[in-house]
Amino acid sequence: MPDAAAVGILTDVHRGVGRILLNRPKALNALTAGMVSAIDRVLAAWEHAPLSAVVFASTSTKAFCAGGDIRTIREHSLAGDAEASERFFASEYRLNARIAEYPVPVVSLIDGLCMGGGLGLSVHGGFRVVTERAVLAMPETGIGFFPDIGASYFLPRLPGAIGMYLGLTGQRIDAADALYTGLATHFIPADLLGTVGDALADSPDEPVEAVLNRLAGRSPVAESGLAQARGDVDWAFGAPTLGEIEKRLRHLDTRWAAAALGALEAASPQSLEITHALLARGRQRTLRECLDAELALTRTTIRTPDFLEGVRAALVDKDRAPTWRRTSLGGGAPAS
Ligand code: QUE
Numbered sequence: 001m002p003d004a005a006a007v008g009i010l011t012d013v014h015r016g017v018g019r020i021l022l023n024r025p026k027a028l029n030a031l032t033a034g035m036v037s038a039i040d041r042v043l044a045a046w047e048h049a050p051l052s053a054v055v056f057a058s059t060s061t062k063a064f065c066a067g068g069d070i071r072t073i074r075e076h077s078l079a080g081d082a083e084a085s086e087r088f089f090a091s092e093y094r095l096n097a098r099i100a101e102y103p104v105p106v107v108s109l110i111d112g113l114c115m116g117g118g119l120g121l122s123v124h125g126g127f128r129v130v131t132e133r134a135v136l137a138m139p140e141t142g143i144g145f146f147p148d149i150g151a152s153y154f155l156p157r158l159p160g161a162i163g164m165y166l167g168l169t170g171q172r173i174d175a176a177d178a179l180y181t182g183l184a185t186h187f188i189p190a191d192l193l194g195t196v197g198d199a200l201a202d203s204p205d206e207p208v209e210a211v212l213n214r215l216a217g218r219s220p221v222a223e224s225g226l227a228q229a230r231g232d233v234d235w236a237f238g239a240p241t242l243g244e245i246e247k248r249l250r251h252l253d254t255r256w257a258a259a260a261l262g263a264l265e266a267a268s269p270q271s272l273e274i275t276h277a278l279l280a281r282g283r284q285r286t287l288r289e290c291l292d293a294e295l296a297l298t299r300t301t302i303r304t305p306d307f308l309e310g311v312r313a314a315l316v317d318k319d320r321a322p323t324w325r326r327t328s329l330g331g332g333a334p335a336s
Contacts, residue, residue, distance in 0.1 A: 058111065
Protein backbone atom coordinates (compact mmCIF):
# COMPACT_ATOMS: atom_id res chain seq x y z
CA MET A 1 0.00 0.00 0.00
CA PRO A 2 1.46 3.45 -0.88
CA ASP A 3 2.35 5.87 1.85
CA ALA A 4 -0.61 8.19 2.39
CA ALA A 5 1.64 11.27 2.13
CA ALA A 6 2.70 10.22 -1.37
CA VAL A 7 -0.89 10.41 -2.54
CA GLY A 8 -1.54 13.85 -1.08
CA ILE A 9 -3.39 13.12 2.13
CA LEU A 10 -2.42 12.60 5.77
CA THR A 11 -4.70 10.73 8.14
CA ASP A 12 -4.84 9.93 11.82
CA VAL A 13 -7.22 9.01 14.60
CA HIS A 14 -6.83 10.89 17.85
CA ARG A 15 -9.12 10.43 20.88
CA GLY A 16 -11.99 9.12 18.79
CA VAL A 17 -11.81 11.74 16.04
CA GLY A 18 -10.65 10.72 12.56
CA ARG A 19 -8.77 13.35 10.64
CA ILE A 20 -8.15 13.57 6.89
CA LEU A 21 -5.72 16.32 5.94
CA LEU A 22 -5.53 17.33 2.29
CA ASN A 23 -1.81 17.72 1.64
CA ARG A 24 -1.01 18.72 -1.92
CA PRO A 25 -0.46 22.42 -1.20
CA LYS A 26 1.40 23.36 -4.39
CA ALA A 27 -1.68 22.41 -6.42
CA LEU A 28 -4.08 23.94 -3.89
CA ASN A 29 -5.05 20.37 -2.96
CA ALA A 30 -6.61 19.69 -6.35
CA LEU A 31 -7.84 16.09 -6.06
CA THR A 32 -5.91 13.43 -7.95
CA ALA A 33 -7.18 9.91 -8.60
CA GLY A 34 -4.76 8.72 -5.91
CA MET A 35 -6.16 11.17 -3.33
CA VAL A 36 -9.74 10.20 -4.11
CA SER A 37 -9.09 6.48 -3.71
CA ALA A 38 -6.97 7.02 -0.57
CA ILE A 39 -9.77 9.06 1.05
CA ASP A 40 -12.33 6.47 0.02
CA ARG A 41 -10.27 3.64 1.52
CA VAL A 42 -9.76 5.51 4.79
CA LEU A 43 -13.47 6.28 5.10
CA ALA A 44 -14.31 2.64 4.36
CA ALA A 45 -11.88 1.52 7.07
CA TRP A 46 -13.33 3.98 9.62
CA GLU A 47 -16.97 3.33 8.84
CA HIS A 48 -17.43 0.88 11.71
CA ALA A 49 -14.82 2.34 14.07
CA PRO A 50 -16.11 3.97 17.26
CA LEU A 51 -15.46 7.54 16.09
CA SER A 52 -17.42 10.58 17.25
CA ALA A 53 -16.56 12.53 14.08
CA VAL A 54 -14.46 12.59 10.92
CA VAL A 55 -12.81 15.93 10.16
CA PHE A 56 -11.61 17.05 6.72
CA ALA A 57 -9.03 19.84 6.76
CA SER A 58 -6.04 21.13 4.79
CA THR A 59 -2.33 21.57 5.50
CA SER A 60 -2.48 24.82 3.51
CA THR A 61 -3.98 28.13 4.63
CA LYS A 62 -4.45 29.08 0.97
CA ALA A 63 -6.88 26.35 0.06
CA PHE A 64 -9.13 23.67 1.42
CA CYS A 65 -9.32 22.19 -2.10
CA ALA A 66 -9.35 23.92 -5.50
CA GLY A 67 -11.26 21.12 -7.23
CA GLY A 68 -10.48 18.04 -9.23
CA ASP A 69 -7.12 17.62 -10.93
CA ILE A 70 -8.61 18.87 -14.16
CA ARG A 71 -5.23 19.38 -15.81
CA THR A 72 -4.66 15.63 -15.78
CA ILE A 73 -8.19 15.05 -17.11
CA ARG A 74 -7.34 17.25 -20.09
CA GLU A 75 -4.06 15.38 -20.65
CA HIS A 76 -5.94 12.07 -20.69
CA SER A 77 -8.34 13.49 -23.30
CA LEU A 78 -5.48 14.74 -25.48
CA ALA A 79 -3.70 11.38 -25.18
CA GLY A 80 -6.84 9.54 -26.29
CA ASP A 81 -7.30 8.01 -22.83
CA ALA A 82 -10.64 9.51 -21.82
CA GLU A 83 -11.41 6.18 -20.13
CA ALA A 84 -8.91 7.10 -17.41
CA SER A 85 -10.90 10.29 -16.75
CA GLU A 86 -14.14 8.33 -16.64
CA ARG A 87 -12.63 6.14 -13.93
CA PHE A 88 -11.56 9.26 -12.05
CA PHE A 89 -15.01 10.89 -12.12
CA ALA A 90 -16.77 7.61 -11.28
CA SER A 91 -14.57 7.15 -8.22
CA GLU A 92 -14.84 10.82 -7.18
CA TYR A 93 -18.66 10.71 -7.36
CA ARG A 94 -18.75 7.39 -5.46
CA LEU A 95 -16.77 9.17 -2.74
CA ASN A 96 -19.25 12.08 -2.76
CA ALA A 97 -22.11 9.59 -2.25
CA ARG A 98 -20.19 7.79 0.51
CA ILE A 99 -19.71 11.08 2.37
CA ALA A 100 -23.43 11.90 2.03
CA GLU A 101 -24.40 8.50 3.46
CA TYR A 102 -21.60 8.21 6.03
CA PRO A 103 -22.73 6.89 9.42
CA VAL A 104 -20.28 9.10 11.37
CA PRO A 105 -20.72 12.93 11.40
CA VAL A 106 -18.41 14.55 8.81
CA VAL A 107 -17.02 18.03 9.56
CA SER A 108 -15.08 20.04 6.95
CA LEU A 109 -12.88 22.94 8.00
CA ILE A 110 -12.84 25.32 5.03
CA ASP A 111 -10.02 27.84 5.42
CA GLY A 112 -9.13 29.38 2.04
CA LEU A 113 -10.24 28.38 -1.43
CA CYS A 114 -12.88 25.70 -1.88
CA MET A 115 -14.14 25.01 -5.39
CA GLY A 116 -15.68 22.16 -7.35
CA GLY A 117 -14.35 18.88 -5.99
CA GLY A 118 -13.59 20.63 -2.68
CA LEU A 119 -17.29 21.29 -2.27
CA GLY A 120 -17.88 17.66 -3.22
CA LEU A 121 -15.88 16.59 -0.17
CA SER A 122 -17.51 19.08 2.17
CA VAL A 123 -21.13 19.90 1.30
CA HIS A 124 -22.36 16.31 1.36
CA GLY A 125 -21.21 15.98 4.97
CA GLY A 126 -23.28 17.32 7.83
CA PHE A 127 -21.06 20.22 8.92
CA ARG A 128 -19.11 22.84 6.95
CA VAL A 129 -17.10 25.28 9.03
CA VAL A 130 -15.80 28.39 7.26
CA THR A 131 -13.19 30.92 8.36
CA GLU A 132 -12.66 34.56 7.35
CA ARG A 133 -10.36 33.27 4.57
CA ALA A 134 -12.98 30.99 3.00
CA VAL A 135 -13.82 31.53 -0.69
CA LEU A 136 -16.30 29.15 -2.28
CA ALA A 137 -17.21 28.73 -5.95
CA MET A 138 -18.44 26.34 -8.60
CA PRO A 139 -16.42 27.86 -11.49
CA GLU A 140 -16.75 25.07 -14.07
CA THR A 141 -18.64 27.01 -16.76
CA GLY A 142 -15.48 29.14 -17.04
CA ILE A 143 -13.43 26.12 -18.13
CA GLY A 144 -15.91 24.53 -20.53
CA PHE A 145 -17.11 22.03 -17.95
CA PHE A 146 -20.25 22.03 -15.75
CA PRO A 147 -20.98 21.93 -12.01
CA ASP A 148 -20.51 18.28 -11.02
CA ILE A 149 -19.72 16.39 -7.75
CA GLY A 150 -23.44 16.40 -6.92
CA ALA A 151 -23.90 20.12 -7.62
CA SER A 152 -27.01 19.33 -9.66
CA TYR A 153 -28.42 18.03 -6.36
CA PHE A 154 -27.29 20.69 -3.89
CA LEU A 155 -27.36 23.87 -6.01
CA PRO A 156 -31.10 23.64 -6.87
CA ARG A 157 -31.78 23.13 -3.16
CA LEU A 158 -30.19 26.44 -2.11
CA PRO A 159 -32.66 29.27 -1.37
CA GLY A 160 -34.46 30.83 -4.35
CA ALA A 161 -32.38 30.98 -7.52
CA ILE A 162 -29.02 31.25 -5.74
CA GLY A 163 -27.90 27.83 -6.98
CA MET A 164 -28.61 28.70 -10.60
CA TYR A 165 -26.72 31.98 -10.11
CA LEU A 166 -23.67 30.29 -8.56
CA GLY A 167 -23.63 27.41 -11.05
CA LEU A 168 -23.99 29.52 -14.18
CA THR A 169 -21.72 32.44 -13.26
CA GLY A 170 -19.14 30.60 -11.14
CA GLN A 171 -19.02 33.68 -8.90
CA ARG A 172 -16.98 33.35 -5.72
CA ILE A 173 -18.66 33.82 -2.36
CA ASP A 174 -17.21 34.59 1.07
CA ALA A 175 -17.91 33.12 4.49
CA ALA A 176 -20.93 35.35 5.16
CA ASP A 177 -22.51 34.38 1.83
CA ALA A 178 -21.69 30.70 2.39
CA LEU A 179 -23.52 30.80 5.74
CA TYR A 180 -26.42 32.69 4.21
CA THR A 181 -26.84 30.14 1.40
CA GLY A 182 -26.43 27.14 3.70
CA LEU A 183 -23.30 25.91 1.90
CA ALA A 184 -21.60 26.55 5.26
CA THR A 185 -23.08 25.68 8.66
CA HIS A 186 -20.70 27.44 11.08
CA PHE A 187 -18.22 30.31 11.19
CA ILE A 188 -15.11 29.82 13.32
CA PRO A 189 -12.12 32.19 13.05
CA ALA A 190 -9.01 30.63 11.51
CA ASP A 191 -7.01 31.02 14.72
CA LEU A 192 -9.51 28.80 16.56
CA LEU A 193 -9.69 26.11 13.87
CA GLY A 194 -7.03 24.04 15.60
CA THR A 195 -9.28 23.67 18.65
CA VAL A 196 -12.16 21.99 16.78
CA GLY A 197 -10.65 18.50 16.88
CA ASP A 198 -9.96 18.70 20.61
CA ALA A 199 -13.40 20.12 21.35
CA LEU A 200 -15.00 17.21 19.47
CA ALA A 201 -12.73 14.73 21.28
CA ASP A 202 -13.53 16.32 24.68
CA SER A 203 -17.28 15.82 24.19
CA PRO A 204 -17.73 12.46 22.45
CA ASP A 205 -21.30 12.07 23.71
CA GLU A 206 -22.47 15.56 22.81
CA PRO A 207 -23.95 16.16 19.35
CA VAL A 208 -21.33 17.56 16.94
CA GLU A 209 -23.76 20.37 16.20
CA ALA A 210 -23.72 21.53 19.84
CA VAL A 211 -19.91 21.47 20.02
CA LEU A 212 -19.62 23.55 16.84
CA ASN A 213 -22.37 25.94 17.97
CA ARG A 214 -20.38 26.62 21.14
CA LEU A 215 -17.16 27.37 19.22
CA ALA A 216 -18.96 29.44 16.59
CA GLY A 217 -21.15 31.36 19.01
CA ARG A 218 -18.36 33.71 20.04
CA SER A 219 -17.77 35.24 16.64
CA PRO A 220 -19.92 37.87 14.97
CA VAL A 221 -20.39 37.21 11.26
CA ALA A 222 -20.30 39.93 8.61
CA GLU A 223 -23.34 40.74 6.53
CA SER A 224 -23.92 38.71 3.38
CA GLY A 225 -23.66 40.61 0.10
CA LEU A 226 -25.73 37.90 -1.52
CA ALA A 227 -28.54 38.54 0.97
CA GLN A 228 -28.60 42.17 -0.20
CA ALA A 229 -28.90 41.14 -3.86
CA ARG A 230 -31.33 38.31 -3.15
CA GLY A 231 -34.38 39.90 -4.79
CA ASP A 232 -32.44 40.53 -8.00
CA VAL A 233 -30.82 37.06 -7.89
CA ASP A 234 -34.18 35.33 -7.69
CA TRP A 235 -35.82 37.45 -10.37
CA ALA A 236 -32.97 37.23 -12.90
CA PHE A 237 -31.85 33.64 -12.35
CA GLY A 238 -35.38 32.37 -11.85
CA ALA A 239 -36.09 33.15 -15.53
CA PRO A 240 -37.02 30.11 -17.63
CA THR A 241 -34.26 30.40 -20.26
CA LEU A 242 -30.65 31.57 -20.47
CA GLY A 243 -31.63 34.27 -22.93
CA GLU A 244 -34.25 35.57 -20.50
CA ILE A 245 -31.75 35.51 -17.61
CA GLU A 246 -29.37 37.70 -19.63
CA LYS A 247 -32.20 40.01 -20.63
CA ARG A 248 -33.26 40.50 -17.01
CA LEU A 249 -29.65 41.12 -15.90
CA ARG A 250 -29.31 43.83 -18.56
CA HIS A 251 -32.57 45.35 -17.39
CA LEU A 252 -31.40 45.47 -13.75
CA ASP A 253 -28.43 47.73 -14.48
CA THR A 254 -26.74 47.34 -11.07
CA ARG A 255 -23.11 46.51 -10.23
CA TRP A 256 -24.17 43.06 -9.09
CA ALA A 257 -26.06 42.44 -12.36
CA ALA A 258 -23.15 43.74 -14.48
CA ALA A 259 -20.74 41.36 -12.74
CA ALA A 260 -23.12 38.43 -13.25
CA LEU A 261 -23.58 39.35 -16.91
CA GLY A 262 -19.81 39.65 -17.37
CA ALA A 263 -19.35 36.17 -15.92
CA LEU A 264 -21.98 34.71 -18.27
CA GLU A 265 -20.35 36.41 -21.25
CA ALA A 266 -16.94 34.99 -20.30
CA ALA A 267 -18.26 31.45 -19.77
CA SER A 268 -18.44 28.69 -22.36
CA PRO A 269 -21.85 28.94 -24.11
CA GLN A 270 -21.91 25.15 -24.29
CA SER A 271 -21.32 24.92 -20.54
CA LEU A 272 -24.09 27.41 -19.83
CA GLU A 273 -26.58 25.35 -21.87
CA ILE A 274 -25.56 22.10 -20.17
CA THR A 275 -25.61 23.69 -16.71
CA HIS A 276 -28.98 25.40 -17.08
CA ALA A 277 -30.64 22.15 -18.16
CA LEU A 278 -28.81 20.04 -15.57
CA LEU A 279 -29.71 22.27 -12.61
CA ALA A 280 -33.34 22.54 -13.73
CA ARG A 281 -33.59 18.73 -13.83
CA GLY A 282 -31.64 18.21 -10.59
CA ARG A 283 -34.40 19.57 -8.39
CA GLN A 284 -36.47 16.41 -9.00
CA ARG A 285 -33.57 13.95 -8.75
CA THR A 286 -32.01 12.13 -5.78
CA LEU A 287 -28.28 12.66 -5.11
CA ARG A 288 -27.51 9.26 -6.68
CA GLU A 289 -29.53 10.16 -9.78
CA CYS A 290 -27.75 13.53 -9.99
CA LEU A 291 -24.31 11.92 -9.75
CA ASP A 292 -25.27 9.36 -12.43
CA ALA A 293 -26.51 12.12 -14.75
CA GLU A 294 -23.32 14.11 -14.15
CA LEU A 295 -21.14 11.06 -14.84
CA ALA A 296 -22.92 10.51 -18.14
CA LEU A 297 -22.31 14.17 -19.04
CA THR A 298 -18.60 14.00 -18.23
CA ARG A 299 -18.16 11.33 -20.91
CA THR A 300 -19.14 13.73 -23.68
CA THR A 301 -18.01 17.03 -22.15
CA ILE A 302 -14.35 16.14 -21.53
CA ARG A 303 -13.93 15.33 -25.23
CA THR A 304 -15.26 18.69 -26.46
CA PRO A 305 -13.10 21.55 -27.80
CA ASP A 306 -14.54 23.94 -25.17
CA PHE A 307 -13.31 21.76 -22.28
CA LEU A 308 -9.82 21.34 -23.76
CA GLU A 309 -9.68 25.07 -24.50
CA GLY A 310 -11.13 26.14 -21.15
CA VAL A 311 -8.64 24.12 -19.10
CA ARG A 312 -5.82 25.30 -21.37
CA ALA A 313 -6.69 28.95 -20.79
CA ALA A 314 -7.27 28.63 -17.02
CA LEU A 315 -4.67 26.11 -15.90
CA VAL A 316 -2.11 25.36 -18.64
CA ASP A 317 -1.24 28.61 -20.44
CA LYS A 318 -3.06 30.70 -17.81
CA ASP A 319 -3.89 33.41 -20.35
CA ARG A 320 -7.51 33.37 -19.18
CA ALA A 321 -8.59 34.08 -22.76
CA PRO A 322 -10.39 30.98 -24.01
CA THR A 323 -11.89 30.94 -27.48
CA TRP A 324 -15.25 29.17 -27.23
CA ARG A 325 -17.20 27.41 -29.96
CA ARG A 326 -20.48 29.02 -30.91
CA THR A 327 -23.64 27.19 -29.99
CA SER A 328 -26.76 27.15 -32.11
CA LEU A 329 -28.92 27.26 -29.01
CA GLY A 330 -28.96 31.00 -28.43
CA GLY A 331 -26.90 30.96 -25.24
CA GLY A 332 -25.55 34.44 -25.97
CA ALA A 333 -22.79 35.89 -28.11
CA PRO A 334 -19.48 34.02 -28.23
CA ALA A 335 -16.60 35.55 -26.29
CA SER A 336 -14.62 36.39 -29.41
C1 QUE B 1 -12.63 25.65 -12.65
C2 QUE B 1 -12.26 24.47 -12.07
C3 QUE B 1 -11.01 24.33 -11.46
C4 QUE B 1 -10.14 25.43 -11.45
C5 QUE B 1 -10.53 26.62 -12.04
C6 QUE B 1 -11.75 26.72 -12.64
C7 QUE B 1 -10.55 23.10 -10.85
C8 QUE B 1 -9.24 23.08 -10.31
C9 QUE B 1 -8.43 24.22 -10.34
C10 QUE B 1 -7.06 24.28 -9.87
C11 QUE B 1 -6.56 25.47 -9.34
C12 QUE B 1 -5.26 25.57 -8.92
C13 QUE B 1 -4.39 24.50 -9.04
C14 QUE B 1 -4.89 23.31 -9.57
C15 QUE B 1 -6.21 23.22 -9.98
O1 QUE B 1 -8.91 25.36 -10.89
O2 QUE B 1 -11.30 22.10 -10.81
O3 QUE B 1 -4.06 22.26 -9.69
O4 QUE B 1 -3.08 24.58 -8.63
O5 QUE B 1 -8.78 21.94 -9.76
O6 QUE B 1 -12.14 27.89 -13.23
O7 QUE B 1 -13.11 23.41 -12.08
